Amino acid sequence: MIKKILLLSFFGLSTLSLAQQKPKSKTNVPIIKDKPKTNVPVLEDKPKANVPILTDADDLLDVKSNEPDPNDLLDVTVSIPKPKTPNAGQLVYNEIGLNGSFSFNKKIGFSVHSSEGELVSYFYLNTKNGYAMLDWKGIKELLRENPEGEMTQIKTANNDFYQYIKSSEGNFSMKMGSGQSMVVHDIQTGMLSQQFFKTFKKTGNKVGKVGGNKYPRVEYSGTYEGQKMSIWLSNPQEVLIDTQFTYSISGYWGLGFIASPTGKTYMITGVVGDGVSIFMNYIENASVSFSGKGYKPMGEMMGHAMAQNSAEMNASLEQMYAEANAEKDPKLKKLKLQQIKQAEQLMQNTKSSATTFSQTSDMQDAPFVKNANSEDAMGNYYNILLTNLDQSIREHELGLKEAQKNNDAKAINSYACLISCTTTERIRFEKVKTEHVRILKQYKNNEELLDEKINQLLQNQGQLQPCNCQ
Known part of the structure; x- marks a missing residue:
């Protein structure tokens, strides 16, 4: 629900969509992606009922149509002197890496x-x-608990998320990329700015400097994807966005600054909609820094692990080939060689993803994430499983033939049962494979539904059923 609000606020442009098997750190530290804990109670989509009634004496934004075209642009002007030259947003293209200083x-x-x-x-x-940046103290206040390990999270201008974790196992860092270039992000902020300032209208609701509120604000309301949303705008104080580079400078939950198509800057102090109400309590000058040095990127760790496991993996393949070549039954030998080829393909795909992940430490490049969302990779995984079932069926057929040769009635019944049972499982898993790939195709652009559908499929049909053939 927070995601819709962020999209509306022009700051939730992230396409972060991890696979249904979400990556988790060993220290079990939660990942925050512009979303409070999942067990946060349902939030009201309106400000609290005790918002004080304003009087003419309240120090409000000057609300009047002062944009070039009041029919297309938001009609709010800033009532205090603004900087004459832009002083925000000029460095949004200066990317800082995981090991950088912030x-x-x-x-x-x-x-x-x-x-x-x-x-x-x-x-x-x-x-x-x-x-x-959400530092460890801020995260603890937000989560109202003390998870194992200590985490700091940094959100980039392009909606990438950096995680820095301190634990008894060491200090680790990772990235969760938005999957888009900064150029695309810049274009999107401009387009969404035009959309917002054209479609969202003044409601007449205002909050002045009363009841402890530091920032007079006015409400603008509109509809996004069928959901009514409200944005509360305030005086931007001394901030003026340079629209040559971006139309938004924001932190978490859409709070920050937005520029109109005519170059005016406003401060977003409230975001309301879809059961969520988020408001800025204060904004103050600060001088805080953080360094990513001393944290080991997860990609580098995987790269080292892959290098160490390479010899073991090659030895396993050699053993599989030896067993296949020693097989006397032609049909079973063919199935074993077929499974080896499938395993090699899966290993090659995993190795390729691992190589990319070792360079980026971006969880979207992690092999188990990419493979879980890949139709080809998941299809290959099921093919290995199906080939293994084919091998079992053939082995049972050979056992049945030997039992018939020896006139062993008990063994004959047992092998006949195993053949029937395993064949049924193979047919069922062929259908599971088809359904899994279909879900990946149908819901590839809807992470929540994709996760839900895949989890339901695997929970209900994803386990091999044992054969009771004793």
Whole structure:
């Protein structure tokens, strides 16, 4: 539900879509992707009912049609002097790697409102390059618990997420990429800015400097993908986005700054919709830094592990070939050689993905993630399983032939049962394979439904059923 709000706010452009088997760190530290804990209570889609009524004396934004075309552009102007030259967003193209150094000049506190309470925390933001950081203290406040290990998370201007984990097993880092280039991100922010400032309209709801609120704000409402959303805009203070580079500078949950098509900057202090209400509590100057040095990238660790396991994998293949070549039954020998070829193909695909992952440490490049979402890889996995069942059937057939030769009635019945049972399982798994590949095709652009459908399939039909043929 948070994702829709982020998309609406122009900052949730991430295409982060890990496979149904989500990667988890050994230290079991949660991954935060612009989404509170999954057990956060359902949030109201309106501000709290006790928002004070405004009077004419309240210090509000100057609300009047002052854009070139009030029919197409949001009619809010800034009521205090703004910088004459842009001072934010110019460094969004300066990518910082996992092992780089990061700095932040703003600290933003926020609340996620709920009828059952609220979550309160903060994050840091760099208004020059668009990077944001949730440090360990902020994550603990957000999660209301102390997970094993210590994590810091950094969100890049391109909606990539860096994870830094300290644990008893060592210090590790990884990336969860958005899968898009910064150029595409820049184009999208401009397009979404035009869409927002054209379709979202003033509701008349305002909150002034009363009841402890530091930032007078006005509400604008619209519809995104059939869901009504509200964005609360405030004075951007001293921030002016350079639209030559981007139209948005934001941290977590869409809070931050947005530029209109005419170059005016506004501060987003509230995002409401789809059962979620998130508001900025404060924004203040800060001088905070973080270094990724001293953290071991997960990709490098996998690269070393693959190198160490290479000799063992080759030895296993040699043994499989030896067993296949020693097989006297032509049909069974052919099946064993066929399975070896399938295993080699799967290993080759895994090795290729592992090589990429060793260079990027991006979890989207991790072999088990790429293979889980790949129609070809999953098809090959099922083919190996089906070939193994074919081998079992052939072995049972050979056993039956020997039992008939020896006139062993008990063995004859047992092998006949095994052949029938294993054949039934093979037919069933052929259907499971077809359904699995179909789901991957149909829901490849909908991560939540993809996960749900695959999990249901594997839970209900993904286990081999034992044969009771004693």
